[in-house]
Amino acid sequence: MILDKLQNASRYYGLHPLFEKAFNFLQSFDLETINTGKHTLQGDDLFAIVSDGTGVPQDQTRMEAHKKYIDIQYIISGVDRMGWQDLSLCAAPSEPYTDERDVAFFPDKPTSWVDVPAGFYTIFFPEDVHAPLGSPTPHRKVVIKIATTLG
Secondary structure, three states: OEEEEHHHHHHHHHHOOOHHHHHHHHHHOOOOOOOOEEEEEEOEOEEEEEEEEEOOOHHHOOEEEOOOEEEEEEEEEEEEEEEEEEHHHOOOOOEEEEOOOOEEEEOOOOOEEEEEEOOEEEEEOOOEEEEOOOOOOEEEEEEEEEEOOOO
């Protein structure tokens, strides 16, 4: 897991061939007014999902992990409390992985919590089991999905 502010995005370009394009999307659009929903940036290899919502109490979050996609979760407004735990420390999934949805859910509770404010982002790799939306406050965010294997 990586937590940083958008101004430092260039530090991470070398981690994946599409990171620069993903961060350019975040820096090139007025994210306060962009339409909610899915924005295709490079087919199934790179897309963004913009959402407005309200989280849930921390104890009601669900731990999730992905195999096909890396998440960059950028907070546009509000704060998103996110939990984290390494996959190697997790129990067996409570809802097994489905390829169609690219998600498995785990019964574990996070070992760490962080409040991610507007202008900051997290990067979750496949080994990063995470629990987003862990505070019952309004927020606007964009989740960029980056394929682990380019098609």
